[in-house]
Amino acid sequence: MLPNLRAYHRPTSLEEAVQRIRPPAVVPLAGGTVLLPSRDPAVEEVVDLSGLGLTYIQVGEDGIHIGATTSLQHLLESPPLAEWTADCIGTVVRLTASRNLRGQATIGGMVMAGGPENPLLVFLLALDAGLTLYGPTPIRLSLDEFLNRRDEFRHRGVLITELVVPYPGALWGMGFAHVGRTPRDRPIVCAAAFLQQDGGLCRTARLVLGGVAERPLRAREAEAFLRNRPLKPEEFRAAARIAASPLRPPGDFRGSGEYRRAMAEVLARRALEHARRNTK
Ligand SMILES: Cc1cc2nc3c(=O)[nH]c(=O)nc-3n(C[C@H](O)[C@H](O)[C@H](O)COP(=O)(O)OP(=O)(O)OC[C@H]3O[C@@H](n4cnc5c(N)ncnc54)[C@H](O)[C@@H]3O)c2cc1C
Structure with missing residues (x-):
């Protein structure tokens, strides 16, 4: 205590x-x-924070609004989140925290304290989630921008009040892949992908890697490579190589830097393939 x-x-x-x-x-x-x-x-x-009325999941015109004190278990049980994530949310939340922890841990606490391989943070980045902060005026920014400035916001005492998962539009798919010491253990490395297509070509790609740097990373060069290309295995292989090649992950007892980099390439490809299979 x-x-x-x-x-x-x-x-x-x-x-x-x-x-x-x-x-x-x-x-x-x-x-x-x-x-x-x-x-x-x-x-x-x-x-x-439990008396602030920030425990809710609401579908709005622009997306799904999630109050900061909503528990991780609540996310797992949400039908709109399951629908908007091609049912990946359950796998990702189960991997993020055990049953007991899920009832207690909140989405706001996880965004403030989640580590570099946190599966839910990686997944929310692939969903292009946004945040509302209060400190004392409201501030809207992307989760990606927030993670770049997380220490600054923590030191300033800014509150996270809400997370917004934007409406994905049509013909999209989500994918997730990870490796861990055991199937239930937290990931050593993980990857999440969002793909949106039009006429057989990729219009939007988001690819995120966890466990390869100090914070989860968007693989922006790989995303740009995929835009306007056909969603084919060879394109995914090339994008995964582009995503992994600049990485220099620190190693630890759970995985060396070389292992993490090799897994980043494999998992990036698997997440992209999963997203293509999941497209609806
Ligand atoms: C046994 C165990 C293992 C874990 N393993 C992992 C792991 O492997 N990887 C990983 O990423 N995480 C791990 N976690 C952490 C996990 O991310 C947290 O359990 C959870 O998400 C934190 O949420 P909480 O609501 O309990 O936060 P709290 O413990 O209440 O708060 C955490 C921090 O965030 C601040 N905070 C909380 N809410 C807000 C808010 N709305 N606005 C601003 N600041 C806020 C608090 O002041 C505090 O600094 C583990 C936790 C436990 C207990």
Whole structure:
């Protein structure tokens, strides 16, 4: 637990929550699955986000809006998310956290604390998810931009209030692939792909790799390569090579840098092929 914790707040408005938050001494508390076991001696007060009305999944005109305190289990059980992700969301959320953790951990906490191989972060980047922040004025930005500036936002005490998964349009497919030490273990490396086609050609491609750098990465050169090309195995092989070749992943006890780079190429190709098979 937190050894120097001396106050607990449960605000019912965003204004009050943001006024109270002063990192590193006063910090947001969502599911608490990372914060509470962290034993961080700097934390003296926590601001519980559960009274802010941020637990919801709503389908709007522009996309699916997910409140920041929505649990990971809630995502897994959402019919619109299953439909908009070609049923991949279940696999990805199960891989992100075990049954017990899923009921407690929130999407906001995961976006703030998720690691470089976090499958749900990788998947949300492939979906081109956007975020709304509050601190104290609302800020809209893409998840990709947010991850580039995550430490800055954490130090400023900015709150994540909502995540938006945009409407995918027509003729699209999603794919996901990973390797781990065991089928249930968190991934060592993973990849997610979104493909949209028109007249047999790729119109939009998003390819994201996890476990190969400090944060999940969009493979933008590979995405640009695929645009306006036929969705064929040889094109996917070439795109996967383009995605993996600039990578210099750090190694650890779960996988060397060389292994991670080799897997990135294999998994990028598999995720693209999965997305093509899933196209509807
Ligand atoms: C045993 C275990 C294993 C795990 N393994 C992995 C793993 O392998 N890879 C991985 O990526 N993750 C892993 N996680 C972390 C996982 O990402 C988190 O459990 C979860 O997503 C955090 O959500 P939470 O709601 O519990 O956040 P909390 O613990 O409440 O908060 C986490 C951090 O985010 C901040 N925060 C929370 N919500 C908001 C918000 N709305 N706005 C701004 N700041 C906020 C908090 O102040 C805190 O700094 C693991 C966790 C556990 C307990």
